[in-house]
Amino acid sequence: MKHTKILILFLLFFFHIGISAQDRDRPREGEGIYAFLRRNDRVAKNDYNRFLELNKGKFGKNNSLKMGVYYTLPPKDKDASVSTSKEKPEKQKNNTPSKNQSGIKRKNPLFGKKYENYTVSSDRLKGACFFLSSGHGGPDPGAIGKVDGKTLHEDEYAYDITLRLARRLSEEGATVYMIIQDAKDGIRDDKYLSNSNRETCMGKAIPLNQKARLKQRSDKINSLNKSSKEKYKRAVFIHLDSRSKKHQLDVFFYHAKNSASGKKLANTMKNTFRDQYKKHQPNRGFTGTVSTRGLYVLEKTVPVGLFAELGNIQNTFDQRRFLDPDNRQALANWMCRGFIKDYEDYKKLNRK
Ligand SMILES: [Zn+2]
Structure with a gap:
């Protein structure tokens, strides 16, 4: 029983890493928000505004992206249901x-x-x-x-x-x-x-x-x-x-x-x-x-x-x-x- 609990925790941990690895990314040199979102295949209508919401306080001047910073990406599946209801x-x-x-x-x-x-x-x-x-x-x-x-x-x-x-x-x-x-x-x-x-x-x-x-x-x-x-x-x-x-x-x-x-x-x-x-x-x-x-x-x-x-x-x-x-x-x-x-x-x- 104890082992099962540890195993579950272990799985949850990796599951979590798996998810966050998908949902966050760091910008590449010279990349602005649109290019960043496009590279991550976030091209739905509201992705830009959702992205701004999700990452409040993490931007530079005029909403520029900072190098080395991880930005949270808007969920993908949600997009599909929003833009193609x-x-x-x-x-x-x-x-x-x-x-x-x-x-x-x-x-x-x-x-x-x-x-x-x-x-x-x-x-x-x-x-x-x-x-x-x-x-x-x-x-x-x-x-x-x-x-x-x-x-x-x-x-x-x-x-x-x-x-x-x-x-x-x-x-x-x-x-x-x-x-x-x-x-x-x-x-x-x-x-x-x-x-x-x-x-x-x-x-x-x-x-x-x-x-x-x-x-x-x-x-x-x-x-x-x-x-x-x-x-x-x-x-x-x-x-x-x-x-x-x-x-x-x-x-x-x-x-x-x-x-x-x-x-x-x-x-x-x-x-x-x-x-x-x-x-x-x-x-x-x-x-x-x-x-x-x-x-x-x-x-x-x-x-x-x-x-x-x-x-x-x-x-x-x-x-x-x-x-x-x-x-x-x-x-x-x-x-x-x-x-x-x-x-x-x-x-x-x-x-x-
Ligand atoms: Zn002209």
Whole structure:
């Protein structure tokens, strides 16, 4: 009897070690929360916030991870039951078609080897369609910044953020078109993104002439717009622009003149960013603006358009923001939140 008790204690001890070894991990060099969670396969919607809760007091500045510290990971099984409180996708396929696509596994090679597989985790953007166009590309690098002796091209960073946004929107059930594409560069967790002129407009070479370049992507969006059946469609243009080296510019959202829906979307986006900054970087302050601007792509494309300038790639402060892949992910996540809000508002309005 005594031996049995000891054996049980012994087993419990090892069982406990087994569990904690799974539930905790130390960050690797340069890893932020998103990268850390992704490496540990915690990609459910609420994992980030749960992780913050679980590890209160263990973070550095701006919720950075400290080297050598063990962080508790949110439980995995729970995630599944939270984010897919619905049937298993395989079952749905065989039964009468369900409106719910939540839980379905999808693949998009554009996201790169590490991120090409994803799971549709909600239907919040079901019925919404996005045409995502990252700025510049091909022979045009956009604005150029210099940091640590490296030359940074706007188009590479804009593309990475756009890919991350595309993946997030897809996870929420949206239909997403990547207008500018790079067959080789997926989502990259690097600080310094290597430069290339490989980008195409959905397979077609991008011309160098600015007018021809903008016309090409606008025409592409308009033809896809015609063939897609969704009622809610948005064209999104993502830039990290540079106006002056000195100014820290924060975030600018532009909409087409006379587009009430565009203005509404831009304001929703700005407010979402303001709230997220307040939550994650309360000391930073936020100076985002919304305005109209006679931009070719906004004027020529048919779907409601949003043109976002997410910062200034020549400004040292903003550069730091773009170099960190977690920050690029955060920008994509916040835009996704903004779109969810805008789509919810749209559905409310059109229900009546
Ligand atoms: Zn630009």
